[in-house]
Every structure is written in structure tokens, then in C-alpha cells.
Amino acid sequence: MANPTITELAKLAGVSIATVSRCVNSPEKVGKKTLARVRKIIEETNFSPNALAQNFRRGKTNIILVIIHDVGNPLFSAILEGVRLALAGRYSIILTEAGPHGPTGETVLGMLVARQVEGVILLCAPLPFSRKIVEMSRARRLPIVIGLEPLSDDLSGLPNVHIDNFRAAHEATSYLISLGHKNIVFVSGPKNSLVTRDREAGFLSAMRDGGLEVDKASVRYSDLSVNGGLNAANEIFAGLFTGSALPTAIFCANDDMALGVLSSAARHHIPVPGQLSLMGFDDTCYAAVSTPALSTVSQPARDIGIRAAERLLQAIEMQGDHGPANEILPHRLVVRQSTRAIP
Amino acid sequence: MANPTITELAKLAGVSIATVSRCVNSPEKVGKKTLARVRKIIEETNFSPNALAQNFRRGKTNIILVIIHDVGNPLFSAILEGVRLALAGRYSIILTEAGPHGPTGETVLGMLVARQVEGVILLCAPLPFSRKIVEMSRARRLPIVIGLEPLSDDLSGLPNVHIDNFRAAHEATSYLISLGHKNIVFVSGPKNSLVTRDREAGFLSAMRDGGLEVDKASVRYSDLSVNGGLNAANEIFAGLFTGSALPTAIFCANDDMALGVLSSAARHHIPVPGQLSLMGFDDTCYAAVSTPALSTVSQPARDIGIRAAERLLQAIEMQGDHGPANEILPHRLVVRQSTRAIP
DNA sequence: CTGAAAGCGCTTACAG
DNA sequence: CTGAAAGCGCTTACAG
Numbered sequence: 001m002a003n004p005t006i007t008e009l010a011k012l013a014g015v016s017i018a019t020v021s022r023c024v025n026s027p028e029k030v031g032k033k034t035l036a037r038v039r040k041i042i043e044e045t046n047f048s049p050n051a052l053a054q055n056f057r058r059g060k061t062n063i064i065l066v067i068i069h070d071v072g073n074p075l076f077s078a079i080l081e082g083v084r085l086a087l088a089g090r091y092s093i094i095l096t097e098a099g100p101h102g103p104t105g106e107t108v109l110g111m112l113v114a115r116q117v118e119g120v121i122l123l124c125a126p127l128p129f130s131r132k133i134v135e136m137s138r139a140r141r142l143p144i145v146i147g148l149e150p151l152s153d154d155l156s157g158l159p160n161v162h163i164d165n166f167r168a169a170h171e172a173t174s175y176l177i178s179l180g181h182k183n184i185v186f187v188s189g190p191k192n193s194l195v196t197r198d199r200e201a202g203f204l205s206a207m208r209d210g211g212l213e214v215d216k217a218s219v220r221y222s223d224l225s226v227n228g229g230l231n232a233a234n235e236i237f238a239g240l241f242t243g244s245a246l247p248t249a250i251f252c253a254n255d256d257m258a259l260g261v262l263s264s265a266a267r268h269h270i271p272v273p274g275q276l277s278l279m280g281f282d283d284t285c286y287a288a289v290s291t292p293a294l295s296t297v298s299q300p301a302r303d304i305g306i307r308a309a310e311r312l313l314q315a316i317e318m319q320g321d322h323g324p325a326n327e328i329l330p331h332r333l334v335v336r337q338s339t340r341a342i343p
Numbered sequence: 344m345a346n347p348t349i350t351e352l353a354k355l356a357g358v359s360i361a362t363v364s365r366c367v368n369s370p371e372k373v374g375k376k377t378l379a380r381v382r383k384i385i386e387e388t389n390f391s392p393n394a395l396a397q398n399f400r401r402g403k404t405n406i407i408l409v410i411i412h413d414v415g416n417p418l419f420s421a422i423l424e425g426v427r428l429a430l431a432g433r434y435s436i437i438l439t440e441a442g443p444h445g446p447t448g449e450t451v452l453g454m455l456v457a458r459q460v461e462g463v464i465l466l467c468a469p470l471p472f473s474r475k476i477v478e479m480s481r482a483r484r485l486p487i488v489i490g491l492e493p494l495s496d497d498l499s500g501l502p503n504v505h506i507d508n509f510r511a512a513h514e515a516t517s518y519l520i521s522l523g524h525k526n527i528v529f530v531s532g533p534k535n536s537l538v539t540r541d542r543e544a545g546f547l548s549a550m551r552d553g554g555l556e557v558d559k560a561s562v563r564y565s566d567l568s569v570n571g572g573l574n575a576a577n578e579i580f581a582g583l584f585t586g587s588a589l590p591t592a593i594f595c596a597n598d599d600m601a602l603g604v605l606s607s608a609a610r611h612h613i614p615v616p617g618q619l620s621l622m623g624f625d626d627t628c629y630a631a632v633s634t635p636a637l638s639t640v641s642q643p644a645r646d647i648g649i650r651a652a653e654r655l656l657q658a659i660e661m662q663g664d665h666g667p668a669n670e671i672l673p674h675r676l677v678v679r680q681s682t683r684a685i686p
Numbered sequence: 687c688t689g690a691a692a693g694c695g696c697t698t699a700c701a702g
Numbered sequence: 703c704t705g706a707a708a709g710c711g712c713t714t715a716c717a718g
Binding site for chain 3: 022
């Protein structure tokens, strides 16, 4: 018998289906002898309850959806570890990508609508998509926690957990300025990314606070990928041939792009940090081992994962989250070998 | 009305629930006027069918499970892109990690047992776990395709898609030997990883074929992470202080470890490739942008994803996969700047 | 083209 | 402690 049902088990054990169900779900309510008999049969038949029926009957799945930007990004590794820790096995995690290669919003929205998940953790989804997710979860009263990135103004009030990206970028920029850099370029991410927007604003604000000029060329948009950083740098370094002044420092909105910039600098024989200081953001595992090792801003990724999951559990189980909408975790400036004072 | 059911819709539209169901699932069977009326009400009430009930009723979920080793690994990005392409929206993907931080096997096994997914793509799960998954999927007649790694002997006969890791590692090693290297160390992955086992065997075989000596020190085990590679290299380079001969080439079982080795070499002032040649494996996006750029072996990750998904679809829909159990895709030696001939 | 009805496998008050 | 029964929301032969 391939996949026995409780009806079949009941027949075999000579009890009612209610009793079989109790043996599985609340054995303390069943007599010892009955329990033993039923359990023996469960063993023998290799029975496991049909979760589709259970989900349907109970109206819940014990699954939460974690939406990440892209699977290849090392940042999400630590976050997920945190989420898993906080969930402590009580809920399963389903991952979905929302980035460039991700499914169309439809697939994910479908899962939400279909009540197949009981909560959502949204990490760095690009803008039109994230707004749709949030609206949908609202309409369905599906608990949601935003991690890593702030909310756009029209979606404030939702629980979220992240660092102060504006302040972190401001600090990193101020640090570069304190080293004597005046011509600094910020390589930003796509305009529909909220994290990036805050980091860019922090950069611009620090430049102004430092009394430095900012123009169109001060910010360059790319896509947060290694190759994106490489291409952006190639364009910047094209100035070598036209004779225009190169920046003395480049600050990238994430480490991946900074690694791309580093590679481009090497190809153009621009020594880092000798002739160019370089900063990244995120402090992924690759930042520490590049040559030179990358100065960057560290996010407490694991803690962000833990707090996001804890707050989601609270929202699911207590019916509503009562912490502050914005929970800000501390960031940390990590100075390594890719930045240096102007002589 | 929050989440109307077809019963409520039927009442509103003055039709039977069967008709409502048909309007949703097979509108061609419904009269034009009826259809229009019901659709209008579906619009107004913002109805969407309860997928829990649908899944239960239909006995299927249209979801496939993709088990990857760890989320942070850039290799999986391209594979998933391929899987998604091949699935063409007909199935949704659920991702789970099986690596060090992953859930205990129980969670994943639970999902399989519970009939919540209709097929599995297994990518690089460590050994006791992967065997359990495979056994379970067999017992449940759940289609499964293995990607990226070979099967252990006791599990042969299952469809799988991967490169010839033995031959690829043999080629890479032979390339190093052809450059004049004699003292070559292989930094391997955990012993419970099948991919790694093949690569290691390929290395050893090439060494013997090249007439080179191999001893205990020729292979060093690590964990496929950047830090693992760094630590392994630190131990190797400790020979600097004891006066024992350092290898002139290091071949790592993946790029991440090679990047760790590169960093350690820099810290020990060992020029790469001047004094040490270095090879990785996988050709992730980080391999191309390290300094020096990493020589490595490229896997057609996207194609592996595509073929794995295509074969899974076949198995799900045609009841059984009839291609060859082993499908070998081509690899490619990528020579960059981290390897050089011994003068 | 439409409706009445059975049934998917389970859980859970309710009664005993 | 146990059983009979209702019902979760849907799909689908069957009959008309």
C-alpha cells in the first residue's frame, strides 16, 4: 500500500479515523493500548499524513516566504542563517528571488494570494515589485517584515529591520574626505532600489557637509553586480585617455561593484590605494580577501535575519507587531587596505 | 468580504458553485452571459481560489523543490536562472539550503513526504543528507534529478546532469604539470562531497600520469569556503618558517577557496603567479576579477540548470525519464593570470 | 450549457 | 478514552 490514508489505517487497527488522527496529533488523549496498536500499524505501513489535506483543513501551512534579491549574493547567506535560527524549526522557509532573473511578480503574488505562506520577509526587492508584494500582503492581512532596506514613504508603518544606510554612507564618505579626498565618485545601484537610494543620499550629504562640489559625474548608476562595477569603472577610467581628471576615491554601493572596480583599476594600471582609494559596502566574505583587502561598511546580516524573523513570528502569532516600525541595527566602518590618505 | 469562497460567489451570481469553478478553470465550457456575470463578481470581490483547497483536491501543487548547498554561492545563481528558463512558468520553484547552515534533513524530507512538491532538483547536497533525499524520493516515486555532481555508486541510475569532474580536474592538473610544476597541492572539499571526490581523483590520476610523486601532503581538506581556503593556505605556507619546500602550484576544488589562498599568499608576500601558480574551479564571477585574475575550470552552470529542469519536467509529465542516466556537459579550462610556467 | 452531488483526507467539537 | 458526524473549498463525472 503506497500512501495509506487514516481511513485505511483505521480499518487495519480496528479504530475510528478520529482515533488515528489523535494518535498522530495529540497522543496524550489516547489510551495506551490503543496508541501502541495504532503506532505499530503506522510504522508498518510507513504512513505519513497527507500534508495537502492537513494544510487545507487547518488553513495553515507553517511556511514563510523569504524574498531575496538574488541567490548568488553572499550577503543573503548570513541573513538566512539568522532567519533560520530565529524560526527554530517552527516554520519552514521558502526562498524566492526577486531580482533580475527572478520570477515575474505573478508567481510570488500567486503564492501569497493562495494562502500558501503565513508570512513574508522581504529583502531588497526592486521597487515596483516590492510595492506590489506589500500591497498584496496588506490586502490579505499577511504579516510581512522588511529587512535590509528602508520603506518608501508611501509604505511606512510596516515593521522593518535594517541599518541606517544614510548615516553609514555618510560616515564612509566623511572618512574618505578626512583622508584628503576631494574628487570622489559614488557608484550607485539601480534607481529602483531603496537601499541604494539612501546610501546615495548619505554620500551626497557628506560631500556637501565637507564643502565639496558635487555634479552629475559624481554619481554613476550601475546594477550592483561585479560586472556592473567593472563597466562603470571602465567608463570612469576612460578619462585617462581624454585627459580629464580621475577621481582619487571611488565609493561603491556594494562590495561586488567595488571588486569590479578593483579589477578595472588593475587593468588600467591604476594602483589601489596608491592612486585610487576604494570603498565597498556590506562586508561580504570576498571583501576581506581581495588584493588589496577592501575597506567597506559592515552590516550585521545575521542579526538582521534574526530580528526580522522574530518580529515576523510575533506578528503571525500575536496577531500584529507592536515593536517600532523601524528597527535600526548598528553598522560598522571596516577600514582595510584599499583606502589611503592623500599625501 | 475578505476572502470569498466559490460558495459565496455562487450565491452572489445566482449560479451553482460548479459554474463558478468552471468560470475559473475552463471558461470555454461556460455560456458567454453567465461567464461575464460571474467574472464581474470575481472582479468586484477580488476573489482568488484557495490554493490549499485546490492543491488538496487536485493532489498536486505545481511546485518543484531545488536543493542547493548554500545561498551565498555565486555558482547557483546561474543554475537557477537555467532552471527557471526551462520551467517556463509552468512550475514554481522552492529553494532550500542543504549545506552547513541548512535545515536538518527532517524539514526537507517532511516536504517531500508530505507531497508538497512534485519533483526535486538536488544540487551538491552533502552525502548522508543527499542519500536520504534520494531514498525518500524513490520510496515516494517522486521524480528527482541530480545536478552538478555525480551519484555515488549505490545510487546510480537516477537522471543526473553534470560535467566530467574527474576529467576536468585531470586536465587542469595536467596543464599545471605542462607548465613545469612538480610540487602541486590540491585543496579539496569535505570528504562527504561527491563533486570534490571526483575532482580529487582527477588530480591524483593526473599526477600519477605525469610521473609525479603524491603523498599525504599533496591533498589538503577544507570546506569549500573562502575562509577555509585561507586557513588551508596559512597551514601550507607555515612551511616558510620551518624551511620545508613550498608547493609551486596550488589547485583548489573551487574558486572560493582559491580566492582565500590568494589572499593568504598576499599576506605571506608570495607573489602569484611569480612564485606560486593557482587554479580554481567553477569560474564564478569573482574569479575573473581577482588580482591576478584566476585561472579556473568553467562549468556551464546555466545549461546544467536548463537540462536538469527539462529532464525533471519529462519525468513528472511523461511518468519516467528515458534519457541516459548520466548526462555529461562540456567543461572548459579557463587560463587567466594566476598560472605561469616555471622558468 | 448548467446544477446536484460525491468526495479528496483530514481535524475537531460533540456526545457518550 | 473513543466514535459518529460535520465540514474545510474545491473539482468533476454524471445527468439533464
